[in-house]
Amino acid sequence: MSAATVGLRAPRPAYAFFVLPFVAIYALLLLWPLAKGVWISFHDHDLLSDDSLWVGLGNYRELLNDEVFHQVVWNTIRFVAISTPIFVVLSLALALALNRPGRLAALLRATFFCASVFSVTLITLVWKLALMPERGLVAQLFAALGIPELPLLTSDNLALLTIALVTVWWIIGLPMILFLSALQQIPSDIYEAAALDNTPRWRVLTHITLPSLKRAIVLVALIEVIREFQVFPQIMLMTNGGPNNTTRSIVQFIYEQAFMQLSLGYATAASQVLLAIMLVGVSAQLWLERDKGGQR
Template sequence: MSAAPTVGIRAPRPAHALFVLPFVAIYAVLLLWPLAKGVWISFHDHDLLSNDSFWVGLGNYKELWADEVFHQVVWNTLRFVAISTPIFVGLSLMLALALNRPGRLATLLRATFFCASVFSVTLVTLVWKLALMPERGLVAQAFQALGLPELPLLTSDHLALLTIALVTVWWIIGLPMILFLSALQQIPADIYEAAALDHTPRWRVLTHITLPSLKRAIVLATLIEVIRQFQVFPQILLMTNGGPNNSTRSIVQFIYEQAFMQLSLGYATAASQVLLAIMLIGVSAQLWLERDRGGAR
């Protein structure tokens, strides 16, 4: 017996495509076309000032492969992501667990942590540059009061990138914290009530109920932070300008300098395509690892 044809509002009609056509058009204009245009420009020697363009094929990519400065900025960016992302995810999760409770104090602390994330990058970097000033800064005075030697936090090749990562964490830790708070509030209270009736220890509740329920939120927060930290730029530009000795220069800063200071748009666009490829590889690896873990369970 053949199935009856679908009729009514659920029937497939070509006219239904009109409902998604505005989104598809905007998506194509704002994302797909710039992406394709960027790939096309990366195969050209494009002078931003004269607007002259010459086909060079893979010449820009070959030059990037041999560029020692580009190697350094890629390494700096990877280090920054590796330092900041685990701190973001771990610390924001701990804050969410600690502040996921009723009360005025918890509400005040949630608002305090979140408010820092709405500050402009200029304000944040100005405050921290004053705090990290040698001898007269708040951090230097704190070291002096404790009888400890002053650390060159922004002038050391080994400490500058770590310092910027910690400032970045202080600045926008409230956003992943809010994500985890919303995920915690979606866990049914009945599960915790059943665990309390069984006198389940808190650490077992955390490891067997809370963290497994937050798995998707943890993956989402990790992916968001990986993508965001790969694009680090303004705080580095304002705090160290890529120094000392290129130890904090990021890929985005390299792209900015090549495009708007060296006026080499083709070379800068090729570097942006490399950044996009690195981000896609990082996100794909994270998703693959999470899927592999889920399959193993």
């Protein structure tokens, strides 16, 4: 190895200046707000004043005994458990169906993706009109089919499921595009070899396509878990947490505590609990996938 090569590989303090801007921005935009949030959660902090009282773990103990917080945590976990599998399965099915040339497939891909760029206000307005009792499109469809009208947004058992389905309809385009991108990375010669061997389609799907999409499936699942744990605007606009508190999410609870009750310390403590739950959920997902698929 030449002296010049050794010189290039030798550590130099000046190299740190290349990563210093990134480290500074990362610390400013992520690490500092995170540390500041943890600090505020240990205080009884009023949003309208700079006065704060150190309470230590008092906010967390209060959350532990808060029945409303227990309910919103359970609601959010249920929402994630309902919506994430639907996102993964349905977006994968759409990607498999639309992964072909032709104008119709391109039009359908664009149609599904365009819905995800609409604002949440527009989506919830359209669906609230469609779900109106008696006069809404869904109610009229049920009446035409002879099905009794269902209280989709006013039932304790159906409201959260309805919002989950609306959310899936709204943003199914992004995971579909991720799966399409992953499908197009699979070498075509593998499928050509399977076709020469007259391999049945279901074996091609289970032995070639799905194993090749393992990383994409994990990525989509993780993205959706993180996104759905932060669900808020569609719930706020469609049911405002009702009926009977059955659709109120953790983020809505944080919003109400911070900006309606003006209890910033309590709201920040709830946000730290949400962060911990999300980290546990993502870690569990990664561990399960590694356990199923072995070392990558």
